[in-house]
Amino acid sequence: MFFAASLISLLLLVSPALGQANLTAAHNLTSLEGTWSSGSRQVVTGPGFANPNNRTFIYPPTAGVSYSFTDDGFFESARYRFTGNGSDPHCILGAMVWIHGTYQLLDNGSMILAPFADGYQQIQDPCAAQSNFIEQYNDTELYISWQIFQDPVDGYKLHMFQFDGTPVAPQFQVSTTPNMLPTQLLVNDTPSFVAQSLLATNSGETWTPGGITALASAIFTVALGSFLL
Ligand SMILES: *[C@@H]1O[C@H](CO)[C@@H](O)[C@H](O)[C@H]1NC(C)=O
Ligand SMILES: *[C@@H]1O[C@H](CO)[C@@H](O)[C@H](O)[C@H]1NC(C)=O
Ligand SMILES: *[C@@H]1O[C@H](CO)[C@@H](O)[C@H](O)[C@H]1NC(C)=O
Ligand SMILES: *[C@@H]1O[C@H](CO)[C@@H](O)[C@H](O)[C@H]1NC(C)=O
Numbered sequence: 129m130f131f132a133a134s135l136i137s138l139l140l141l142v143s144p145a146l147g148q149a150n151l152t153a154a155h156n157l158t159s160l161e162g163t164w165s166s167g168s169r170q171v172v173t174g175p176g177f178a179n180p181n182n183r184t185f186i187y188p189p190t191a192g193v194s195y196s197f198t199d200d201g202f203f204e205s206a207r208y209r210f211t212g213n214g215s216d217p218h219c220i221l222g223a224m225v226w227i228h229g230t231y232q233l234l235d236n237g238s239m240i241l242a243p244f245a246d247g248y249q250q251i252q253d254p255c256a257a258q259s260n261f262i263e264q265y266n267d268t269e270l271y272i273s274w275q276i277f278q279d280p281v282d283g284y285k286l287h288m289f290q291f292d293g294t295p296v297a298p299q300f301q302v303s304t305t306p307n308m309l310p311t312q313l314l315v316n317d318t319p320s321f322v323a324q325s326l327l328a329t330n331s332g333e334t335w336t337p338g339g340i341t342a343l344a345s346a347i348f349t350v351a352l353g354s355f356l357l
C-alpha cells in the first residue's frame with residue numbers, strides 16, 4: 129500500500145512536463161512555453177524583476193503577476209501584489225514574490241510548481257510589528273487547473289486557478305520564448321540583504337500609509353475587480 133502510493137507519486141513527479149496527461153485541447157491551444165503577464169504586462173519574469181544574488185527586487189510600476197515556462201519542465205514566477213484591509217484602509221499589505229524551479233502537469237489537469245530553495249519574498253505591512261522584511265519562499269504550489277484561451281484582441285491568455293480555486297489574474301502571452309533567469313539554483317547560502325521599500329522607485333513614492341494610499345487603492349480597486357493578483 130505504502131509502496132504503491134510512493135510509486136504513484138514518484139511517477140507523477142517524473143512524468144514529463146507535456147506528457148500523456150488527460151489534457152484537453154484547451155490546454156494545448158498553444159504551448160505553455162514562453163512568458164505570460166497579467167494586466168498592463170509590467171510585471172515580467174527574468175532579470176528585470178529579481179536579483180536573487182542579493183535578494184533585491186526591481187519594482188514594476190504597477191502590480192501584476194508573470195509566469196514563464198520552458199518546454200522541458202522549468203518555470204519562473206514574479207508577483208507584485210497588494211492586499212487591502214477592510215478594517216483599516218491604511219493597512220495595505222504589499223508583497224513581492226520571486227520563485228523559479230520545476231513544474232509538473234498532472235494527469236488530472238492540475239499543475240505543481242516546485243521552487244528551488246533560492247526563492248524569496250518581501251512583505252510590507254505598515255500595520256504589523258515587523259513592517260518590512262524579506263524571507264525565503266520555497267513553498268510548493270498547487271494550481272488545481274489551468275487553461276489557455278484565445279482572446280480575439282489580446283491573443284493567447286493563460287488562466288490558472290490556485291489550490292482553493294481562486295483565479296490568478298489572466299495572463300497574456302508576452303513572448304513565446306521564456307524570459308527567465310538561469311533555470312537552476314542560483315544562490316546556495318542565505319545572503320544578507322537590506323529590505324528595500326516597495327514603491328520607492330520611479331514614482332518617488334515612499335512607503336508611508338498616507339503616501340501610498342492613493343496609488344495602492346487604485347491598484348487595489350483593479351485587483352478587486354475579480355482576481356487576486
Ligand atoms: C498538442 O498540439 C500538437 C500540435 O498541434 C499535437 O501534436 C499534440 O498531439 C497536442 N497534444 C495534446 C495533448 O493535445
Ligand atoms: C543587487 O544586485 C543587482 C544586480 O547584481 C545590483 O544591480 C544592485 O545594485 C544590487 N543591490 C544591492 C542593494 O546591493
Ligand atoms: C487590519 O488592520 C488592523 C489594524 O488596523 C490589524 O489589527 C489587522 O490585523 C489587519 N488585518 C489584516 C487581515 O491584515
Ligand atoms: C490532482 O492530483 C493532485 C495530486 O494528487 C491533487 O493534489 C489535486 O487536488 C488533483 N486535482 C484535481 C482537480 O483533482
Ligand SMILES: *[C@@H]1O[C@H](CO)[C@@H](O)[C@H](O)[C@H]1NC(C)=O
Nearest residue numbers: 149150151234235236237238
Ligand atoms: C484519464 O482518463 C481516463 C479515461 O480516459 C480515466 O480513466 C482516468 O481516470 C483519467 N485520469 C485522471 C487523472 O483524470
Ligand SMILES: *[C@@H]1O[C@H](CO)[C@@H](O)[C@H](O)[C@H]1NC(C)=O
Nearest residue numbers: 243244245246264265266267
Ligand atoms: C525551504 O525553506 C525552509 C525555510 O523557510 C527551509 O527550512 C527548507 O529547508 C527549504 N527547503 C528546501 C528544499 O530548500
